Amino acid sequence: MDTETVEKPDLAKSKRDRILEAAATVFCQDGYTGASIDAVATKAGVSRQTIYNHVGDKDGLFKEVVAALTDKSAAKFMLLMEEFPEKPDNVEAELTAFSARFLNHLTQDKTSRWLLRLAENESGRYPELFTVWREYGSGRKRSLVAAHLSQLALNGHLEIDDSTLAARQYLALLTAEWRAEFQLGRFPSEDECTGMAQRAVKTFLRAFGRR
Amino acid sequence: MDTETVEKPDLAKSKRDRILEAAATVFCQDGYTGASIDAVATKAGVSRQTIYNHVGDKDGLFKEVVAALTDKSAAKFMLLMEEFPEKPDNVEAELTAFSARFLNHLTQDKTSRWLLRLAENESGRYPELFTVWREYGSGRKRSLVAAHLSQLALNGHLEIDDSTLAARQYLALLTAEWRAEFQLGRFPSEDECTGMAQRAVKTFLRAFGRR
């Protein structure tokens, strides 16, 4: 498939990706125990043997899936965070706009949602994996948000003592409604996300806005 | 075991309880698919056949477990809610005290925690069951809290427009830190709960307190 013994850049990579993608779906739908290699193979349009050739066994498959999703999700999140308002003319408007984008990102990015559910469900089975995800996903998110909030406070737009706490509370307020919908299996529309963002930011600014 | 054909009040009920209790543990630990009847039987100190005699099959067992836990949890929560401050001298102090009790309740009541995890994990498999739990558990909680917050607002202790939203945000702020710990498998001590309650209530009152 390739001239040298290097690797298999095109076809095989595409096949590998199909496997990981299918595996992500099946794992998130049925959990670790409930997911069967056969189901993954069928969904990926690949023979079962090929999966074993690529990732060894079920454990390997699971770990690769989580690793791949974590990377993808983190990258997208970093991109999103660059839109955080730095020197806003209107704090409420700009923070609301960013918050709405944040929620839309959560809604639309299958990767993030899958990971969220995986982490919630399989934390017992793979504590180390979960810890990694948490520090590197959820924890990193919070500290990034905290840094940006600090910046807003420094620029005189907010009044914040403990920026980590403020970040946690901001995220809690922002995602409260979203989580409820998500757990019901519903996916908020863009307008709904905007509404949620408005309500969250309004409360957040009542607590942390400049007096 | 009993004179009439009525039922079996003592011994059998105790055995039934042991089964349901063990099943709750196993289901919550391993999820629906991962849980095995054998494991439940062993943990309950009962033969596998006895389980089938009582609940029919695995599905029946699962449903009975959830029903039993939901009842227990709801009852305990109602009791807790009676301690919500009605005519506080010091809103912050009394709301904080209540909030700390609320978090301690979450931490200590295995039933609630089990149910929470069950609902999170098995929502895909049993949507109806989950909907029931949500309306009757989580939803009921929020509307009860909303009613109490309204009362505080009426009495001039808070400034609230939308009490349902305020309740959701109160609960989000209050449980944000707790959830993070819980997901890591840690169980906050009483002191930690108090700290979380203080920080949550402080922010909540900055947003909704009397100016």
Added chain:
DNA sequence: TTCAAGTTGGACACTCTTGTCCAATTGGAC
């Protein structure tokens, strides 16, 4: 003691899954 319901444990058939082996096939590179 006798009765009967509840309980037990073991054997069983059945299904599903994992992971391995292997011979046959494909398709690109030379």
Added chain:
DNA sequence: GTCCAATTGGACAAGAGTGTCCAACTTGAA
């Protein structure tokens, strides 16, 4: 065309789980 690696599908053993059947046992009550 030839070569070679990736892929395929099918067969297979081993294990685990479900749900059933049943004969033997406990145990409280008549």
